[in-house]
Amino acid sequence: MFRIHRLALFATVILAASSCTSKGTQSGSAPADSAAQAEASMTPVERGRYLTVVLGCNDCHTPGTFYGAPDMNRQLAGSELGWQGPWGVSYAPNLTPDSTGLASWTDEEILRAMQNGVKKDGSPIAPPMPWPDFAHLTPRDAKAVVAYLRTLPAIHHVTPARIPPGGKVTGAALVFPPPPDWDKPRQ
Numbered sequence: 001m002f003r004i005h006r007l008a009l010f011a012t013v014i015l016a017a018s019s020c021t022s023k024g025t026q027s028g029s030a031p032a033d034s035a036a037q038a039e040a041s042m043t044p045v046e047r048g049r050y051l052t053v054v055l056g057c058n059d060c061h062t063p064g065t066f067y068g069a070p071d072m073n074r075q076l077a078g079s080e081l082g083w084q085g086p087w088g089v090s091y092a093p094n095l096t097p098d099s100t101g102l103a104s105w106t107d108e109e110i111l112r113a114m115q116n117g118v119k120k121d122g123s124p125i126a127p128p129m130p131w132p133d134f135a136h137l138t139p140r141d142a143k144a145v146v147a148y149l150r151t152l153p154a155i156h157h158v159t160p161a162r163i164p165p166g167g168k169v170t171g172a173a174l175v176f177p178p179p180p181d182w183d184k185p186r187q
Contacts, residue, residue: 044140048148051141052076055134060092066174076152077101078159082173083128089163089173090126098154110146126162 042050052058063079064071078094078101094101102110109120117124117131125131134142163169179185 044144044147045151048144051145052148061095074155077155077157080160080171082169082171084169084173085127085176086165087126088165088167089169091159093159094157095149096152096155097150098156100156100158102149107146111142115142
């Protein structure tokens with residue numbers, strides 16, 4: 001008799017778990033549906049703000065981020081922390097609509113820089129800018145990022161100029177070691 005009760009209890013637990021699992025699957029789509037609805041209701045500027053956060057733009061372009069204290073009062077105003085590697089030393093520039101940032105850039109020039117790695121003057125953007133990743137943004141999302149950048153407060157800040165390979169580094173820089181054989185660029 002005790003064995004039958006245990007079997008009945010076991011069957012009840014299995015049925016309950018099965019019911020929860022199927023309900024979880026159905027309700028599991030609800031957050032995805034609500035996320036899609038929230039995304040669809042975003043303005044381009046709201047979408048661009050969201051994208052600059054999840055794409056990590058603040059990581060490099062907002063001062064203090066790599067020191068654990070991003071200064072959001074100077075959000076995306078560029079950094080004086082250099083990135084040193086075989087390319088020399090590069091700095092994350094000011095992305096605000098100031099004359100020291102993107103004020104004179106057209107939307108198309110910003111899109112070209114972000115998705116093709118080409119600066120306003122036609123020169124290549126140095127690492128670690130992940131433009132090859134951003135090249136996969138949808139046109140709508142890429143334009144949303146530009147729309148958001150246009151709404152930032154203009155902050156006057158000239159970031160250091162790129163230092164060519166072998167040049168003297170005078171400030172703080174994250175140094176990338178030479179690549180091991182596996183990671184060396186193949187010609």
